[in-house]
Amino acid sequence: MNFKTLFIAGLLCELVGQILLAKGNDFIYAQRPIDFAHWFLLIGVVLIMPQVVSFPNKIFSYIGAPLAIIGVVCTIGMCVLDFVWWSQETQEIRNDFAGHLSKFPSIWKTFITNGPSFLNIGLVILSLNYIKQNMTGVLLIVLATLIIFRVIPLPFRLIIGYLITAFGFAIIFYKKR
Template sequence: MKTKQRCLIGLLFFLISYLFFSKLLPSLSESIDFAHWFNLIGACFLLSFNDAFPRTKTNKVTSVLTALGVIAHIGLCTIDFIMSSYGNNETAKEALGQHISNSPLIFYPFVAVGPSLLFLGLALHAFTFIKTETVKSLMVIFGSAAVGFSFFALKNGILMFLSCVIFVLGLGLLLYVPRTLSKFF
């Protein structure tokens, strides 16, 4: 499977996960947390963007941020899988949530800051093209910021999903920017 194909699969899975998170799609099953499974698989495939974009000194740092963001998404999805395993036991969910909130070694890297690194890393990858592909780059940068703002500040699932659509579309379009092979080495 080629790098672009892995990237596109990641974008598709990631977008579907945000469709579930937005509550625009009904939950398909009580026993399987489809939103987080799609998010987990999508995030792992999005790691392929580190290979899709030109390798520059700046993109080496950006690739590390993206990788850390994927690791954080894996951790966050794991936490959410454990949380959903409690089913309707709200007391147990509250206790686990409180424990995670009181554990800085879990809360910051896997809940508060870490998952945002995936968006930051991919937005910085897109920033590489700001001069030549301004609109596409701004779609990624704006979309990544808007996903976080709509989730944390506005708590609006529909705006979060629409922001993710802009983010995903921008990244997808950047995959098909013509580049010479010399930029890859």
């Protein structure tokens, strides 16, 4: 299995994680024996890493790869925090934990609100390496990123966004030229 296949598998894990998250907090907190949603997100970002650092040596990689790596690290941190939330026995404890963390922007903004977005910014920039070879795949990834960031408002934006992102990179990596 090569890095591109792992990368697509990682994006599909992200998609499965988002599908599970869309079922709501009650569903997430009822998952047993583990928090499957956040494990899918965690495994997904780990699987994309080998390809992120293997994109062509071009200007877009020099910008996109570090941003994507920051996003991966922040997503891993978010998953760890979400595992702690999941492990709490009552909603009151979860709310207290969230209230506590929200007082620390170095944690809250880095791992919950802003940090994981760097992954999508990095991925769209990395896709620009292929703009001459595969405009269709790149445009799909740009569209997906606009959906993820609510520029194009859609219900289930993260599900649709990750599905289109995976499809766009699959076209870039596997479409015969």
